[in-house]
Every structure is written in structure tokens, then in C-alpha cells.
Amino acid sequence: xxxxxxxxxxxxxxxxxxxxxxxxxxxxxxxxxxxxxxxxxxxxxxxxxxxxxxxxxxxxxxxxxxxxxxxxxxxxxxxxxxxxxxxxxxxxxxxxxxxxxxxxxxxxxxxxxxxxxxxxxxxxxxxxxxxxxxxxxxxxxxxxxxxxxxxxxxxxxxxxxxxxxxxxxxxxxxxxxxxxxxxxxxxxxxxxxxxxxxxxxxxxxxxxxxxxxxxxxxxxxxxxxxxxxxxxxxxxxxxxxxxxxxxxxxxxxxxxxxxxxxxxxxxxxxxxxxxxxxxxxxxxxxxxxx
Amino acid sequence: xxxxxxxxxxxxxxxxxxxxxxxxxxxxxxxxxxxxxxxxxxxxxxxxxxxxxxxxxxxxxxxxxxxxxxxxxxxxxxxxxxxxxxxxxxxxxxxxxxxxxxxxxxxxxxxxxxxxxxxxxxxxxxxxxxxxxxxxxxxxxxxxxxxxxxxxxxxxxxxxxxxxxxxxxxxxxxxxxxxxxxxxxxxxxxxxxxxxxxxxxxxxxxxxxxxxxxxxxxxxxxxxxxxxxxxxxxxxxxxxxxxxxxxxxxxxxxxxxxxxxxxxxxxxxxxxxxxxxxxxxxxxxxxxxxxxxxxxxxxxxxxxxxxxxxxxxxxxxxxxxxxxxxxxxxxxxxxxxxxxxxxxxxxxxxxxxxxxxxxxxxxxxxxxxxxxxxxxxxxxxxxxxxxxxxxxxxxxxxxxxxxxxxxxxxxxxxxxxxxxxxxxxxxxxxxxxxxxxxxxxxxxxxxxxxxxxxxxxxxxxxxxxxxxxxxxxxxxxxxxxxxxxxxxxxxxxxxxxxxxxxxxxxxxxxxx
Numbered sequence: 001x002x003x004x005x006x007x008x009x010x011x012x013x014x015x016x017x018x019x020x021x022x023x024x025x026x027x028x029x030x031x032x033x034x035x036x037x038x039x040x041x042x043x044x045x046x047x048x049x050x051x052x053x054x055x056x057x058x059x060x061x062x063x064x065x066x067x068x069x070x071x072x073x074x075x076x077x078x079x080x081x082x083x084x085x086x087x088x089x090x091x092x093x094x095x096x097x098x099x100x101x102x103x104x105x106x107x108x109x110x111x112x113x114x115x116x117x118x119x120x121x122x123x124x125x126x127x128x129x130x131x132x133x134x135x136x137x138x139x140x141x142x143x144x145x146x147x148x149x150x151x152x153x154x155x156x157x158x159x160x161x162x163x164x165x166x167x168x169x170x171x172x173x174x175x176x177x178x179x180x181x182x183x184x185x186x187x188x189x190x191x192x193x194x195x196x197x198x199x200x201x202x203x204x205x206x207x208x209x210x211x212x213x214x215x216x217x218x219x220x221x222x223x224x225x226x227x228x229x230x231x232x233x234x235x236x237x238x239x240x241x242x243x244x245x246x247x248x249x250x251x252x253x254x255x256x257x258x259x260x261x262x263x264x265x266x267x268x269x270x271x272x273x274x275x276x277x278x279x280x281x282x283x284x285x286x287x288x289x290x
Numbered sequence: 291x292x293x294x295x296x297x298x299x300x301x302x303x304x305x306x307x308x309x310x311x312x313x314x315x316x317x318x319x320x321x322x323x324x325x326x327x328x329x330x331x332x333x334x335x336x337x338x339x340x341x342x343x344x345x346x347x348x349x350x351x352x353x354x355x356x357x358x359x360x361x362x363x364x365x366x367x368x369x370x371x372x373x374x375x376x377x378x379x380x381x382x383x384x385x386x387x388x389x390x391x392x393x394x395x396x397x398x399x400x401x402x403x404x405x406x407x408x409x410x411x412x413x414x415x416x417x418x419x420x421x422x423x424x425x426x427x428x429x430x431x432x433x434x435x436x437x438x439x440x441x442x443x444x445x446x447x448x449x450x451x452x453x454x455x456x457x458x459x460x461x462x463x464x465x466x467x468x469x470x471x472x473x474x475x476x477x478x479x480x481x482x483x484x485x486x487x488x489x490x491x492x493x494x495x496x497x498x499x500x501x502x503x504x505x506x507x508x509x510x511x512x513x514x515x516x517x518x519x520x521x522x523x524x525x526x527x528x529x530x531x532x533x534x535x536x537x538x539x540x541x542x543x544x545x546x547x548x549x550x551x552x553x554x555x556x557x558x559x560x561x562x563x564x565x566x567x568x569x570x571x572x573x574x575x576x577x578x579x580x581x582x583x584x585x586x587x588x589x590x591x592x593x594x595x596x597x598x599x600x601x602x603x604x605x606x607x608x609x610x611x612x613x614x615x616x617x618x619x620x621x622x623x624x625x626x627x628x629x630x631x632x633x634x635x636x637x638x639x640x641x642x643x644x645x646x647x648x649x650x651x652x653x654x655x656x657x658x659x660x661x662x663x664x665x666x667x668x669x670x671x672x673x674x675x676x677x678x679x680x681x682x683x684x685x686x687x688x689x690x691x692x693x694x695x696x697x698x699x700x701x702x703x704x705x706x707x708x709x710x711x712x713x714x715x716x717x718x719x720x721x722x723x724x725x726x727x728x729x730x731x732x733x734x735x736x737x738x739x740x741x742x743x744x745x746x747x748x749x750x751x752x753x754x755x756x757x758x759x760x761x762x763x764x765x766x767x768x769x770x771x772x773x774x775x776x777x778x779x780x781x782x783x784x785x786x787x788x789x790x791x792x793x794x795x796x797x798x799x800x801x802x
Binding site for chain 1: 540542543545546706707709734735754766769770
């Protein structure tokens with residue numbers, strides 16, 4: 001998910017070409033107070049005008065506690081944003097309040113109720129503690145994300161390269177998202193020139209269970225995708241596992257062995273996930289299969 | 291020597307006289323002075339530029355030429371023109387291989403009637419702007435590097451006097467774009483374009499700030515072609531002639547275009563063991579070299595040669611053994627110049643060898659792949675590299691049409707938009723390279739293949755590289771930028787863009 005400042009028309013005009021899975025137009029922290037209205041208008045017109053192709057369109061709005069939150073939601077729902085991202089989510093009530101505003105806007109602009117999805121960014125200790133309640137607060141919610149900068153400030157610590165200060169929050173968010181059966185997206189890595197560390201961090205959060213990572217520069221997309229893309233070896237193995245499992249199913253047998261290892265349900269699920277990722281990342285193409 | 295009957299019979303048969311020492315005035319007397327004294331006494335060095343000009347026989351109305359290997363650091367053109375103006379010359383015809391920002395002082399010489407006509411590959415900066423506004427009575431004629439070489443060879447451009455700057459020259463005229471004696475004050479590497487001038491000009495004056503010992507070999511320009519040598523304070527500003535290695539772009543658009551282009555090359559059908567290539571010096575086309583390098587290593591593919599404007603990136607491929615030979619008509623950066631000086635598989639070539647349109651064997655015709663940048667491309671694949679979106683002259687034809695016509699696969703790279711201007715559009719301002727010689731366009735928002743090359747489109751699609759009709763790319767750009775207003779062109783023709791054979795491709799009009 002690529003962050004795009006909502007006040008930068010040059011970046012908005014072709015943000016979709018770099019191959020990120022989602023775009024997050026930001027009306028919040030990257031836009032100064034005096035440009036809030038202009039950015040809202042700009043993102044509205046960009047969403048109405050530009051064909052962003054297969055990229056999912058997310059807008060990070062200002063919190064409802066600010067004078068801009070309500071107008072942001074109205075404009076973005078009207079513009080047809082697919083997902084509204086709520087920043088600094090602390091409680092389930094924040095989600096419910098936001099949902100009410102979205103629903104009101106959907107009614108106002110004749111948009112089917114429920115079409116606009118939501119994403120919640122957890123950026124503080126209270127949000128982490130309430131992660132599961134937040135993740136299950138609304139059927140519109142498709143993902144929760146970690147916002148590390150605010151979280152670290154709130155925790156009275158700072159960000160380190162190895163990320164020990166984030167370990168608990170990351171774990172809590174992954175577990176909450178999995179329990180709620182929604183996606184979880186990791187925070188940004190802000191040193192755009194340090195690709196090696198970006199790769200290390202991405203490998204670590206993938207291992208924790210995250211579905212994806214936020215990026216702030218198009219140059220970070222490729223390294224992140226590389227980490228998440230299954231290798232040809234993993235893909236081949238997944239294919240063999242699924243073939244063995246289908247064969248076992250045909251024979252009416254629940255368990256099967258492959259290369260001397262037992263293939264049970266979790267192994268099959270992991271193999272399916274590998275292939276899903278492989279197709280999504282275009283590491284393999286369905287029509288290529290034999 | 292016995293001068294018997296047989297000797298005289300042989301003389302009669304050959305219709306020759308017998309050798310008598312000192313008899314033939316055309317033979318030089320044996321001279322026992324040491325070389326160092328001879329160099330001091332019998333060299334081609336003339337005490338001043340004025341003297342060299344007098345000796346060259348330059349007259350009003352004649353054609354003079356320069357090379358552009360010193361790029362924006364060049365001091366030669368301005369120095370010579372100031373001198374000629376002071377000496378009272380008028381109506382001179384200039385035929386430099388190219389002009390750049392630094393040549394703005396020519397405006398005054400044009401206004402004062404010292405210069406009446408200019409033929410060049412390119413023009414930039416204040417001079418270009420003034421020409422676009424109608425400074426000259428005679429339109430500026432633009433030729434490609436190959437077109438210029440052919441025009442000179444066929445005497446369509448007759449160079450009366452060539453003024454050629456050199457980073458080093460020995461007292462007899464062996465000149466180079468670098469020095470093998472200690473540190474040169476400035477280096478430009480290849481003298482490829484200047485070599486044609488040296489060969490065909492009636493009179494050749496080398497200007498240098500670095501006289502070195504004889505023989506300055508291997509030479510860029512042979513002493514055989516040089517008439518006079520003039521010492522100048524400096525031939526140019528070293529920091530503007532070239533610096534380090536051309537740096538890789540970190541612009542994500544450039545990188546994306548470069549990576550897509552590399553993928554296009556790999557799957558085009560022209561990526562095989564022993565293929566040949568040329569890439570330009572623009573951000574994106576330079577970065578192609580880097581991505582292609584990875585693909586060459588991964589697939590164990592080597593190139594037989596790389597051509598062109600050589601960059602440090604290409605030198606790296608030579609040194610890593612991924613490319614076997616470099617043919618260098620122009621060195622783009624210090625790394626390239628150093629390599630030309632030190633690596634015997636890095637060969638200096640002249641513009642005729644590079645791109646003469648009438649020679650089947652010209653190096654451009656041996657290219658499998660060329661990657662070229664563009665200011666604008668139209669839906670017929672015509673390319674403009676000469677005039678900006680404001681209609682002002684601001685570029686150079688260079689080897690663009692030569693390499694596009696020569697290479698088996700000509701790939702043009704260009705962002706879909708620059709700022710608010712669409713770069714893929716229905717019509718380009720100025721046609722520099724005709725669309726029938728352009729095969730693939732790679733933009734940051736998609737790849738288009740010329741319908742003349744369906745087999746290439748098929749190969750790319752088979753490799754899951756999405757091919758988009760060029761009209762669709764143009765529409766996509768227009769949807770965001772809107773349709774630009776027509777430019778305020780007047781009726782005066784200020785520039786003529788010629789094709790490689792001298793035929794007229796397009797006209798450039800003045801801006802009101």
C-alpha cells in the first residue's frame with residue numbers, strides 16, 4: 001500500500017503505475033492545516049477522473065474529532081473511495097462513529113449502503129489493547145494497520161532498526177486481525193535509501209503474519225513485493241502438496257504423505273495461501289500451468 | 291652502384307632518372323638534429339589563432355566547423371568566433387557537429403552579420419530560443435550525426451576550415467581527447483565527430499591547451515590531417531565537459547521505464563548470446579544498462595559490442611566481460627573517457643563509421659537493439675527530440691534517426707507525461723525520427739508496439755508484458771493533462787529538420 005500525499009497532484013496523477021496493490025491518499029498528517037480543504041478537493045477529483053486500474057483506492061481521512069473529518073468522509077464516499085482509513089483508532093466506538101458518518105454519506109449520494117469499506121489504523125497503546133474489539137466493530141472493516149511513529153511516541157520510546165519496541169503491538173494486531181478474519185498491514189519504513197533494512201524488516205513482519213506493508217516511496221514497492229512473492233521452489237512445492245491432497249481426497253483418505261512428511265489440513269491451507277500469493281504477485285500465471 | 295648497360299636499360303624501361311643525392315627538391319635533406327630540437331623547429335604550432343586563420347586562407351562566406359565533444363564546457367567556438375569577428379570576417383557559415391547552452395554569445399555574431407548560416411545537430415539555451423524567435427534570416431539546418439557525416443563526405447557541406455579543440459596534441463598534429471602524458475587539463479574521450487571534419491576540411495586547425503611529446507598515439511586525429519596547431523589557455527571548463535560517471539537516476543519513473551525496457555529487450559527476440567546494443571545517456575535509458583546487466587548475468591548472455599555515446603555504466607559491462615567490445619563515437623562521462631584511453635577493446639570510431647546512411651557496414655546497421663529517449667512521440671511513432679512542448683528548439687537530433695533506422699529493434703523510452711504536458715500525443719511538434727523506424731515505445735504507463743512489428747508484440751505478450759495500443763496511451767495522457775492549446779507559431783521558417791539523406795523531414799516555425 002503506497003502512501004500518496006493528498007496535496008501533491010504530480011504524485012497523484014500516476015501513483016498507480018508502480019505496481020502497489022493499494023494506494024492510500026492521505027488527507028491527514030501529510031497535509032498541513034491550511035491545505036486540508038484543497039487536498040480534499042484534489043483527492044476527490046483525482047478519484048473521479050483518473051483510472052487507477054487494479055489498485056485499491058484507500059483514503060486516510062482526518063479524525064472526526066477534527067473540523068475536517070466529517071467533510072473528508074462525505075467527499076470521499078461521494079468520490080467512490082473503496083476504503084476509508086480511520087487514523088488513530090483507539091476504541092470500537094471510533095469505528096462505529098465513523099461508520100455512521102459513512103452510512104449517512106452513502107445515503108446522501110445514492111451509494112449502496114455498505115459499499116464503502118473501512119480500515120483502521122492503530123497508532124497508540126489504547127488502540128493496541130483494544131485491537132480485537134476494533135477489528136470486530138464493523139462488517140465494513142477489511143483491515144487493521146499499525147502506525148508506528150505515533151505509537152512509539154505514545155509508548156515513550158523511539159523506533160529502532162530491529163523494532164523490539166513494536167514487537168508487542170505487531171503481534172497483538174496480527175492476532176486481532178486473524179481472530180476477526182480481516183487483513184493486517186504493517187507500518188511504513190521511512191528511510192527510503194536503506195533498501196537492505198527495508199527488506200529485513202519486511203521479512204520479519206511477514207514472518208509475524210502480516211499480509212502487507214505500507215510504503216512511502218515507489219522505490220520501496222519492489223523490495224516488499226519480492227519478500228512477499230513465493231519463490232518458484234515454494235510454488236512448485238505448494239502445487240505438489242495440493243495435487244497430493246486432491247489425490248488423497250479422491251481416494252477418500254484424510255491424510256497423505258509427501259516426501260515422507262505428513263500432509264494435513266494446515267499444510268494444505270499454507271499451500272493454498274502460497275499459490276494465492278503467487279497469482280496475486282504474478283509470479284506465476286494461471287494459463288501457464290500444465 | 292655499377293652503372294652498366296643493364297642499369298641504363300632498366301632506367302629506360304621505367305622511364306626514370308638515376309638517383310643523384312640532393313637533386314630532387316621534393317625530398318627533404320637528411321637532418322641530424324635530435325628529435326627534441328626538430329620538434330621545436332619544424333612543428334605546426336602557429337603563434338596565434340589570428341595567424342592560423344590567415345594561413346588557412348579563410349574568406350568571407352566560407353564554411354567553418356567545430357566539434358561538440360566539450361559539450362557545455364566548450365571554450366573553442368566562442369573563442370574562435372570572437373577572434374574572427376575581431377578580424378572582420380562576415381557571412382560565415384557554421385557547421386558544428388552540435389551547439390549547446392554555452393554558445394549563447396553567437397547571438398551577437400549573428401546580429402552583427404559575422405554568421406549568416408548554421409548547420410548543426412542540435413541547439414540549446416539562449417541561442418536556441420533566439421533562433422526560435424526568428425533571429426536568423428536563414429533557417430538553421432538540423433542534421434543527424436550520420437547525416438552530417440554523409441553530407442560532408444558528399445560535399446553537400448564543404449568545410450573550408452575546421453577549428454578542432456583537443457585535450458592533447460603533439461607538435462605535428464596527432465590529437466586526442468585525453469592525454470597520455472601526465473594529467474590533462476580536461477578530457478573528452480572520443481573525438482569521433484571531429485575526425486570527419488579533420489578528414490574532409492580544406493584546412494584543419496587544432497586548438498589545444500596541452501602540447502605533448504611526439505608521437506601522441508594512439509591518436510584520435512592523425513597528424514596527416516592537421517595543418518596548424520594553436521595553443522590556447524584552456525579548451526574548455528573541465529567540470530562542464532564531463533564529470534565522474536553519469537549518475538544513476540533514482541527517479542522512480544525512470545527506474546520503472548528502465549526496468550520495463552530491460553524486460554522488453556529480454557523478451558523481444560533480440561536478446562541472444564552475441565547480441566549488440568546501444569543505450570543513450572538520459573536518466574531512463576542509462577538505467578536500462580543496469581537492469582539489462584542483471585538479466586545478462588542471470589541468463590548468462592553476453593553482447594558482442596556496445597555502440598554509441600559510451601557511459602561509465604557500459605564500461606562496467608565491458609570490464610565485467612558482459613560486453614566484448616565498445617565502439618565509441620562520443621564518450622559521455624569521465625569513466626568512459628578513461629576507459630577509451632586505457633582499454634584496447636574500447637575503440638574510437640568516427641561519425642562515418644558510426645552512422646553514415648549510405649554504408650551498409652556502418653556500425654548502427656550492426657545493432658540489434660537501441661534504446662532512445664524522446665521529448666514527444668506521436669501515435670504514428672514519430673519522435674521529436676528537438677523542440678520542447680513550448681515549440682522552442684531545445685535539443686539535438688544526434689544519432690536518433692541513424693540508430694533507429696539501423697537497429698533491428700529501436701525502443702523509444704519516454705514518460706507518458708512530463709509535469710502537465712502529455713508526451714505521447716496525436717502529433718509531435720517536430721518530426722526528427724520517422725515512425726516507420728521506431729519499433730517499441732516504453733512509457734511509465736505501458737508499452738506500445740508499432741503495428742509494423744506484430745511479431746515483437748506477440749513475443750512480449752507471450753512473456754506477460756502487457757502491450758497497449760499507442761492511441762490508448764495518448765488518450766490516457768490527454769485524460770489527465772487535457773488537450774494543450776495550439777502553440778503560437780508564426781509563418782517564418784526558423785529551422786529545417788533533415789533526414790539522414792538530407793531530405794526534409796519537417797520545418798520549425800518561429801514563435802510569436
